[in-house]
Amino acid sequence: MALFTVVLEFGGGTYISQFKAASAHAAAIKHAAHLISIKGMSTPSDRKRLAESLSLEQPIAIQGIRSVWCCSASVGRKFALVNIVATA
Numbered sequence: 001m002a003l004f005t006v007v008l009e010f011g012g013g014t015y016i017s018q019f020k021a022a023s024a025h026a027a028a029i030k031h032a033a034h035l036i037s038i039k040g041m042s043t044p045s046d047r048k049r050l051a052e053s054l055s056l057e058q059p060i061a062i063q064g065i066r067s068v069w070c071c072s073a074s075v076g077r078k079f080a081l082v083n084i085v086a087t088a
Contacts, residue, residue: 003088006031010050010080011042024059024069024084031082042078049075059084 001020004027008015017034021027032055036047050073059069059082067086072079 002086005085005087007083007085008035008080009082011046011078013041015041018087024061024086027084028057028059028069028071028082029055031084042075046075046078050080054080054082057082 001022004019004021004024006017006019006027008031015038017031019027019030019034021030032051035041035051035054036044038047041047042050053073053075054071057071057073059071062068062070069084071082071084074080
């Protein structure tokens with residue numbers, strides 16, 4: 001398993017987490033489940049909706065950059081951008 005660093009930009013904040021996973025997609029799913037526990041990030045309802053939306057996303061490899069993927073989702077009028085980097 002590789003170590004992935006996940007950087008989430010949402011609601012004016014930046015949230016960084018790390019997960020061991022077999023793939024960027026698996027890291028994204030672990031991150032989505034982790035979102036619900038991030039206190040201070042929006043409301044519990046928004047976190048749950050964001051987690052549900054992001055768990056359905058398939059990270060896309062960034063063209064011309066090795067080991068970096070991206071996905072996004074929206075919750076109401078708030079946009080979430082997720083960058084996933086294989087860090088080890």
